[in-house]
Amino acid sequence: MPEPAETPPPPVPDHPHAATLRRLQQHSGKLAAAAIARMDEQLAWYRVMPPENRSWIGLVAQAGIAAFTEWFRHPETPRAISTDVFGTAPRELTRAITLRQTVEMVRTTIEVVESSIDEVAAPGDENVLREALLVYAREIAFATAQVYAQAAEARGAWDARLESLVVNAVLSGEADEGAVSRAAALGWNAPEHVCVVLGNAPDGDSELTVEAIRRAARYAKLQVLTGVLGSRLVVVAGGAEDPLKAAKSLIGPFASGPVVAGPVVADLLSATRSARAAAAGLRAAAAWPDAPRPVLADDLLPERAMAGDPAARDLLVEEIYRPLEDAGSALLETLSVYLEQASSLEGAARMLFVHPNTVRYRLRRVTDVTGWSPSDVRSAFTLRIALILGRLVDAGPPARP
Missing domain, CATH: 3.30.70.2730 (Alpha-Beta Plaits)
Structure with missing residues (x-):
């Protein structure tokens, strides 16, 4: 049984290049097939893509040629080329193929159409069709950039929300x-x-x-x-x-x-x-x-402890007071007296009835044990707070009346 004849395209009245437009409509399917064949031949990434994505890319190529035909019909009418061309594909396609790959796909399709101008254009319209294709190529390039910019903005907004959730979870x-x-x-x-x-x-x-x-x-x-x-x-x-x-x-x-x-x-x-x-x-x-x-x-442990931070209090007791306590009563006593005597070696030695060198040796031991030097003003303040907190812990909670 013979195949039915292809339905001719509708007439194009009052168009300055009606013959070229009719021939462009007639060749659109052939041009799309040639573009897909050339992509399969020249683009390695296209050959290894899943069939579903290849079919979507084929639809985009067909839509691009159809959009060019419609644009050639009414070049003076503003059109959303990004919608005409890329609206046929799902949003996920921008994740499946990169911007570079999309540019290669568009370039290949444009090259196929350009190489067929002498065949498609009516005699005398070759330059007209070529110039129209150049202008359309510029428009499709801007449309491609817009699609990927919108996708990037959407991903950026989603990533920002996701990052905010993670940061808030850590902080809370x-x-x-x-x-x-x-x-x-x-x-x-x-x-x-x-x-x-x-x-x-x-x-x-x-x-x-x-x-x-x-x-x-x-x-x-x-x-x-x-x-x-x-x-x-x-x-x-x-x-x-x-x-x-x-x-x-x-x-x-x-x-x-x-x-x-x-x-x-x-x-x-x-x-x-x-x-x-x-x-x-x-x-x-x-x-x-x-x-x-x-x-x-x-370094803010004393201030944190005084502001009511239980973790800071525990750290001061466990990392300063307890090690000094375990090292022997002489270190705790010497440190306490030294701090009470306004960090005076001689004054502490008199109060302890020992030689100043003994006080000096014990204070070096305090530094070795705790990592805080009693001779440094800031460290001395930290050590004093640690001693106070340790004594309070040892004393236990006050008895109720």
Whole structure:
């Protein structure tokens, strides 16, 4: 049984190049097939794509040639070329093929049409059709850029929301495996050393602040998850073996005021501990006006303890008072007397009935045991608070009347 004859295209009245337009309509299917064949021949990435994606790309090529035909019919009428061409494909196609691959696809299709101009155009219309194709190629290039820009904006907005959820979970102490999975989707590859840096957020566009943090992190070779939560700028820094060094490298985008770095922890799940310490340090930083900027949360232990931070109190007792207690009563007694005597070696020696060199030796032992030097004013203040808290713990809760 013979195949039915192909339906001729409808007449095109009152068009200055009606014959060329009719021939373009007649050849559109052939041109689309030739474009797909050339892509299969020249583009290696197209050959290895799943059949579903190849079919979508074929539809885009057909839509592009059909849109050119319609544009040639009414060049004076504004048209949304991005919708005409790329509206046939699902949004997921922008994830399946890159911008570079889309440019190659469009270039191949345009080249196929251009190489067929002498065959498609009516005699005398070759230059007209060629110039129209050049203008259309420019328009399709802008349309391609628009499609990928919109997709990038959508992904960027989604990523920003996802990142904000992760940062908020770390800061609120609710980080779990779900937060780790979301962080992995953002490119976080589970670095071994993590710390949290907190400070005041600058006024203005928070997206600009976040981007400035990312630039600083790239320069410092750190991974970051960051966001502006209320008035605070939060940075979860990965790959930071030295929290103070990491904070210094990221400090530029922070607004004026204290910037506090929490201690280094092993992973993102443990980052809640670093975040709690940094948040407590930020609240207590006002009690130390001369604090360096940035400052470690552990350097603010006395202020944090006095502000009611139970973790700081426990650290001072467990890391200073208990080791001194275990080292023998002589160290505790000598340190206590030395601090009461306004850090005077001779005064402490007289009170203890020992030689000043003995006091000096015991104070060096205090430094070895605790890591804090009694001769340093700031360290002496920390040691004094630790002694007070340790004594209070040993004394137990006050008896009820």
